[in-house]
Amino acid sequence: MSETATPPPGTPDLPALTRESEEANFFHEAALNATWTGVRLAVGALSFAFGCFVFAYFYLRSLNSHGMWHPAGVKGPQPWAGAVIMALVVVSALVQYVGLTRIKASKKGAWQASAVLALVLGLAAIGLQVWELLNLHFFPGSSGFSSVFVGATPVFVIVVLAAMIWLETLIMRVRVIPAISFVEQPPTYAEAFAVQRFQASLSAFTVLWNYLAVVAIVFWVLFYLTA
Amino acid sequence: MPAADGTVADGAGRPEPNHGLRIFLLWLPVALVADLLIWFVWGPHLPPGAMSTSAATQQSAIKIMSVMAAPVMALVLVYGAYALVVWRHREGDDEDGPPIHGNTRVSVTWIGVTSVIVLSLAVFGTVELAGPAGAGAGEGNTPIWRPSGGTPLQVQVIGQQWRWTYRYPQFGGFETTSLMLPVGENVQFNITSLDVIHSFWAYQLGVKADANPDINNVAYTKPEHTGQVQVRCAELCGLWHADMTTVGQVVSLSAFNAWTATARTQLAALTKELPPYTLTYDPNAVAQLGKVFQKAGLSGAGGGFYGSQYPVQP
Amino acid sequence: MAIDMQPESDRQPGREPGGREPDAPPPPARPWWRRPAVHTALAGAVIGYLLGHLLGNVIAGQYSQVVNSGQNDYAIVLGYVLGTLGWLAGLGVFSDLLRQMTGRPVHATEEARDASAGLARYFRYSLDHKVVGLQYLVGMIGFFLTGGLLAMAIRTELLSPSYHVFSSATYTAIVGEHGTMMMMMMSSLILGPLGNYLLPLMIGSKRMAFPRIEALSFWLTPAAYIVLLSGLMFGGFPFGWTGYAPLSVQATQGADAYAVAFGIMGISLILLGFNIIVTVICYRAPGMHWGRLPIFVWAMLTTSFLMVLAAPVLVGAMYMLITDRTVQTAFFTDDLGGSSYLWENLFWFFGHPEVYILALPGFGVVSEILPVFCRKPLFGYKVAAAGMVGVTLLSFFVWQHHLFDSGINPDMRPVFMLTTELISIPTGFIFLVAMGTFWKAKIRFTVPMLFALGFYFNFLIGGISGVYLSDVPADTTEHGTFFVMAHFHYTIMGGLIFAFMAGLYYWLPKMMGIRLNQTLGKIHFWTMFVFFNATFLPLFAVGMAGQPRRVYTYARSLETLNDWVSISSFLLGVSILIFVFNFVYSTVIARVHEEGNPWNSRGLEWQVSSPPPPGNFARVPVVLSGPYEYGVKDAPPVADLDPPLGVISNAYAAAAAEGAEV
Ligand code: HEM
C-alpha cells in the first residue's frame, strides 16, 4: 500500500454501506493500488530507457573505437554545472521528502512550502541543464563521450520536466484539502476518497522523484566524475 | 503424449480403443520414412553443398536438424490429424468432453524430452561451430576458432556501395574484382567495408560475414573442390544491394599461383596508387580503392551515395 | 500519471473538494465542431508541423542540409514531433492536464462518457475502453491492409528478375515501409482491440486502470502511421525495418520518418502495456485470483511486460538515430568513437522481445478458444501460463542470435545459441497444451476454431524453422535470406494474423453484438490457409537456394518459384479481401444480431449481454470458478453477477489486509 493512504473505508464514522458505496470503495481501493503499482512500473520502464544510454556509455567506452571515446584534447562539459544540476535535483528530492513526513503530521503548510521549493529547485536544474546544452564547449559528435552526453541529458531533462508538472498539479490539488483531513477521516466518501487519492498520488510522486535523484547522481558520476 | 490415461468404456459400452498406441503406430512409419528420406535421398543435396569444409559443416547441421525435426513435426501432425478425425464433435452429442485438467506425467515427459532435444542441439551446434574453424561465419577481429597448420591464405574482402573487391596481401597487396582461391588450402577472409554494413556471402563456400565499416571481420574456410562460387550481399546496403553479386572461382593450386603472378604484374601500377594494405580503411580511401573499377570499365563504386555519416561542423 | 487519479464514478455521494456539486447541471454542450475530435486534431497537426518546420529552418537552415533536397533534418523531425503534439492537443489530450495544473476540476470523464454517444465518440478522445477497443480494431485493420497492399507491390516486382515494375529505389522503399508498418503496428494488433475491449470483461472489472493513457496509446497510432507513410514522399528509406547504421544515418529524409514513426509507436506500446499490466494486477474482481485468470489474460500480461520494458530501448535507439541525424552526435560512427554495433545491439535488444510481443498474444487467443470448441478444460493451465512467463524472461537474453555473422561478440555465440534453443522449450508448451486439450475432446469446427487450428499448423512450421536459425552453422547459410523471411512470416502472418482472425470471429459477437457471416468465414479461412502456405512454404527453398532478402532482382533459375509465390500471394490478397467484404457486409449490411452466448462459453465476458452495457457489469461480479470447467460435473457457475451486499467489501478488505502483511 501507499505510504500515506489510511486503511480502507468501511470505518464506522462513514455512512452505512450501500451497494453503490461498496462498489465505489472497491474501485477506489483499486485506484490506490493502481497508483502504487503504476509508479513502480514506470520506474522500471524508465530504467530501461536510461539503461539504454548507460549501456551506450559503457559499450562505447569499452570499445573505444579509434581511440575516440574521450580523447585527451576534446573538452568535456563544465564540472561545476554538472555538480550543481545534480545537487539541485537531489536537494529538491530531499526537501520534498521532508515535507512529506510533515504532511503526515497534518502540517499541510509545511509540505506546501517544501513542495514549492522542490519545484523551484527542479525547474532550476532543468534550466541550468538546458543552458549548459546550449553553451557547449565541444561539438556533439567530437567523441563517443560527447555523443552520449549530448544524447542522454535532454532525455533526463524531459523526464524531470514531466515530474515537475506532476508536482505542480499536486500543489494545486492540495489547496482544497483541509489540513485536518490528513489525520482524521473526513465525513463523506467523496472527501475521504479525494484525500486518499491525493496521498497515493503524492507518495507515487515521491517514489518517482527520489528515483530521478538517484539517476541524477548516476549521470553525474558517469558524465563528470569518471569520464 | 500417447500414454495419457486408461481405457474406459464409453457410453455405448464399446471398449475405448487404445488411442495412444494407435497414434504411435501411425506416427512410427511416417517418422521413419521421413528420416530415411532426409538422410539418404535429400541429405546429400541439401544446401549449401559440400564444396568447402564450412559448407559441408552447414550441410550436415541442416541435415541432422532435419532428421531431429521431422519426427517431432510428424508427431504433432499425426496426433493433430488423428484428433480431428477421431475426436470431432458428432451431430446430436451435446455432452461436454471429459474434464481432464492436466496430467503431470505427460507434462513432465514432454518437458524432459524437449529439453533433451534442445540441449543436445545446443551442444551439437557449439561443436560444429568450433570444429571447422568457425563454420564459415564471421568471427570478429579476434577469432577464437582458427584452422590448425600454418598461416592461411589471406584474402581481404572490401565491401563498398555496391561492389566487392579483394586484396591479396601475401602477393603484394594487389586489388582485384575477381575472387580466386586455390583448392585444399585454408583461407582467411578479412572482411571490411568502406561505407555501410554489407554482408559477404560466398554461397557454395558456406561463408557469411558482415562487412562493417572500420571493423575487420574474419571468416575461415577450406575449399575442397574446384568450381564456381556465387558471391552475394546478404545485408541491405542501399540502392543496388541486389546487384552486389560476383562469381568467384576455386582452382587448382598451380592455376592459382599462375593467376596471382599475372595479376600482380598486370596490376602493379594500380597497386602503387592504393593505400597500403591494412585491415580497415579510412572511408576517404574510397576514391583510391575504387580505381580498380574504372580500370575494369565498371562504375558505381565510391560510397557517399546517400549523405555522409560524418557530423557537419557548423 | 498524475491526471489518472481522478474520480472514476460520479455516483459518489457528497462533493469532491474543488469539484462540481453533484446535482449541478452539466456544462452546456458546445456545437460539435468546437468540441475536440479528429478534425481539430488534424488542424492541430498541420499547425504543429508547420511550426516545427519553421523552427527547424530557423535553427539549422544555414548549415544542416540533406543531400540533393534543400531541406534539413531538424525541420522535418521538429515538424513531425510538433505535428504529433498538435494532433494530440487538438484531440484534447492535454486539456485535463492543463485543468489540473491550473487547479480547475477535471470533467473530461463526464464529457467523454455522456455527452458523446453515437458514432461521433469513435472520432473523439474517448475514455471508454470499449470505444477505444473498437477504435483500435478499425485502425489496426486499416494498418494491416496498408501493409498488405505494400506486400502485394513487393510480390509484383519479384515476378520477374529482369522486367522491373519499380526502380530498385522504389522497391527498397516499399520493402522498408511494409516491414516497418507491419512490425510497429501489428505489435498492438491483438492487445489493442481485443485486449482493451475484453480485458475488463474477462477479469470482471468495470474499467481499465488508466483510461487516459489507454486512449492516448490509441491516438498515437494514427500519428505514427501518417508519419511513417509520409516517408514515401521523400523517397522512403533504403534500410528495411532494421535501420542498420550507418546507412540509416546517411540516408535521406525518409529515415527521419522511420525513426520518428517507430519512436512514436514505441511510446504507444509502452502506454498500452502499462495500462494493461496495472489493470490486471489491480482491477481483478473478487475471486479472480491468479489461478483463475483466463489464459488470454496471462498472454496479455506477459506481452505487456515485454512492451513496457523493451520498447523504451527502441525509443532510445530511435532517439539516438535522430540525434545522429540532427544535432550531429556520433553514436553510430566508428571513426568518432561511436559504433555501428551499438545500433545493432540496441535494436535487437528490443527486436527480439518484439517478436514475442507479436507471438504471445496469439498463443493466448488460440489457447483461450481451444477449450470452448473442444468442450474440455484447458490441458495444463499452469504449464501454459508458466510457458508464457518463461518466454518473457528468456526473450531478453537472446538478441544476439540476429547477429551471429556480424562479428559482434563471436565468443558469446554458443551462449546465445543455447538461450535461443532454450526458449523453444516454453514456446513448445503451447503444443503440449493443445494436444492435451484435443485428447478425447469433442472438436467443433467453427470458424474461430478453424483459424486456431490453422495457427497451430503454421506456428509448428514457423517454430521448427526457428530452431534451424538458432544453430550458428545452419544460420550461416540461412541468415539474411528468404529463409528467414519465410520463417518470420510463418510465425507472424501464419501465427499472429491467424490468431487475430480466430479472435475476431470469436469475439466480434461480443464486441458488436453482431456475428460475422460463417459461410464467408469458412471461405475466408480456407483460402487464407491454402494461399498463405502456398506463398510462404516455397520461400524456405528460395532462401536456401541463395536468394537474399530485400532484393529487387534475383537469379534467373529461381524465377519459377518466385512466380508461384507471387501468384499465391495475390490470391492470399484476395482472401484478405474476402475478409474485408465479410467484415463490412456483416457489420454494416446484414447485421445479424447475436446477443447471448453463441459459443456456449464459460468465459466471464460471455456472461453479460452483447455488446456489454455501459460499465460492463451491473455489479462487480464475484468469481466462483475457473473459466475452463467444461464437462466438470457440478462445477459452480463462473461468477455471481449480483453478489449480496458485503461480499465485495469483505473481499477487498481481506485483500488489503493480506497486502498489508506482505
Ligand atoms: C499479407 C501477406 C504478406 C505478404 C504477401 C508479405 C510479403 C513479404 C515479402 C515478399 C517480403 C520480403 C521482401 C524482401 O525481402 O525483398 C516481406 C518482408 C517483410 N514482411 Fe511481409 N508479407 C505479408 C505480411 C506480413 C505481416 C503480417 C508482417 C508482420 C506483422 C510482415 C512483416 C514483414 C517484415 C518485418 C518484413 C521484412 C522487411 C525488411 O526486410 O526490412 N509481413 N513481406
Ligand SMILES: [Cu+2]
Ligand atoms: Cu548489400
Ligand SMILES: [Cu+2]
Ligand atoms: Cu530474435
